[in-house]
Amino acid sequence: MSSGKATASAPANIAFVKYWGARDPARALPLAPSISMTLERCRSRTTVVPLPASRAGDADEVLRRGPRGELEPAPERFAARVWRHLDALRDWAAGGEGAGAARPRFRVATENSFPAAAGLASSASGFAALATAVAAALGRDPLGDPGRGGLGRAELSSLARRSGSGSAARSVLGGYVEWPSEAAGGDDDDPRAAEIAPAAHWLLADVIALVEEAPKTVSSLDGHRLAPTSPHFARRLAELPGRLDEVRAAIRERDLGRLGPVLEEEAVELHLIAMTSRPPIFYWRPGTLAVLEEVRAVRAPGSGLAAWATMDAGANVHVVCPAEEAGEVAARLARLPEVRSVIEDRVGDGPALHDEHLI
Ligand code: DP6
Numbered sequence: 113m114s115s116g117k118a119t120a121s122a123p124a125n126i127a128f129v130k131y132w133g134a135r136d137p138a139r140a141l142p143l144a145p146s147i148s149m150t151l152e153r154c155r156s157r158t159t160v161v162p163l164p165a166s167r168a169g170d171a172d173e174v175l176r177r178g179p180r181g182e183l184e185p186a187p188e189r190f191a192a193r194v195w196r197h198l199d200a201l202r203d204w205a206a207g208g209e210g211a212g213a214a215r216p217r218f219r220v221a222t223e224n225s226f227p228a229a230a231g232l233a234s235s236a237s238g239f240a241a242l243a244t245a246v247a248a249a250l251g252r253d254p255l256g257d258p259g260r261g262g263l264g265r266a267e268l269s270s271l272a273r274r275s276g277s278g279s280a281a282r283s284v285l286g287g288y289v290e291w292p293s294e295a296a297g298g299d300d301d302d303p304r305a306a307e308i309a310p311a312a313h314w315l316l317a318d319v320i321a322l323v324e325e326a327p328k329t330v331s332s333l334d335g336h337r338l339a340p341t342s343p344h345f346a347r348r349l350a351e352l353p354g355r356l357d358e359v360r361a362a363i364r365e366r367d368l369g370r371l372g373p374v375l376e377e378e379a380v381e382l383h384l385i386a387m388t389s390r391p392p393i394f395y396w397r398p399g400t401l402a403v404l405e406e407v408r409a410v411r412a413p414g415s416g417l418a419a420w421a422t423m424d425a426g427a428n429v430h431v432v433c434p435a436e437e438a439g440e441v442a443a444r445l446a447r448l449p450e451v452r453s454v455i456e457d458r459v460g461d462g463p464a465l466h467d468e469h470l471i
Pocket of ligand 1: 126127129130131132146235236276277278279280331332333382423424425
């Protein structure tokens with residue numbers, strides 16, 4: 113691949129087994145493995161343009177699609193996270209911290225396919241797209257096989273993780289993904305993700321019920337840092353190996369009746385740990401409970417529907433169901449007064465490169 117302007121898109125993902133609690137939250141070094149399903153429609157799309165060497169001393173420029181639909185200079189906090197990730201990617205490209213001469217500056221433009229005000233986490237998709245686009249802009253083939261000169265997804269997941277967002281490490285692969293995974297190589301200081309099964313293996317939907325549009329009040333970073341202060345955290349770590357086995361087997365066998373209860377147990381436990389951290393973190397809103405109750409009603413015996421709920425570090429509820437039932441489940445959730453809007457998404461194939469650029 114030649115180097116130069118590159119555009120990549122990458123999807124969000126929904127965790128079946130949560131990443132919650134880190135040995136080193138800033139470097140996204142988790143205390144336990146997590147498993148997720150990569151989505152299809154909720155995506156970030158990012159263009160990076162290497163700046164000429166004459167501008168080596170300048171800061172990277174970061175543009176973001178704003179509420180009026182225009183690309184605008186990103187707010188300082190957002191730009192700062194992008195700069196940090198770009199620095200980590202430059203270190204990687206230069207072969208070590210501060211080493212080498214090749215430390216290009218970039219112009220970056222990014223947008224999300226889902227509304228910014230939807231309260232959905234965009235860091236996983238955003239940093240997965242940024243890592244993919246930067247690798248391509250530096251002349252590497254980010255989505256190609258290592259055997260054929262490509263970077264390989266294991267290394268790409270490492271690059272996405274260096275943003276500090278662990279979930280971004282999972283968004284560079286499609287289908288059902290585990291991170292860290294022994295199958296991906298890596299080590300404790302460089303955890304990498306691997307696919308458990310491709311998207312086509314099992315067509316599940318994620319119907320997202322939005323009950324909160326404001327950004328979350330406590331970052332995942334603080335959540336990871338505080339998790340070990342919960343008296344429930346040690347027990348969770350002890351129980352996780354069994355739960356991970358159960359989820360791997362349920363995916364392998366396409367058994368939603370087996371996956372569903374573990375999915376809900378995991379989501380409730382993440383929030384139990386958050387609520388019992390010192391100091392405590394509360395993400396749930398009244399609408400969260402209203403959706404959880406409706407999900408139980410949806411799958412009541414005799415309904416013929418299977419739907420199971422999970423939540424990330426926020427109030428919105430992700431309802432996992434067979435793809436062919438998504439329309440009916442979405443219509444049921446949309447009727448609740450607490451639900452502001454519903455996004456119907458489904459399992460997808462992961463990141464892609466594009467010829468059409470944002471800038
Ligand atoms: C609750 O540190 O990856 O979503 O950078 O905010 O996306 P962000 O968070 P990250 O932690 C993810 C926390 C989680 C669970 C999960 O996705 O595994």
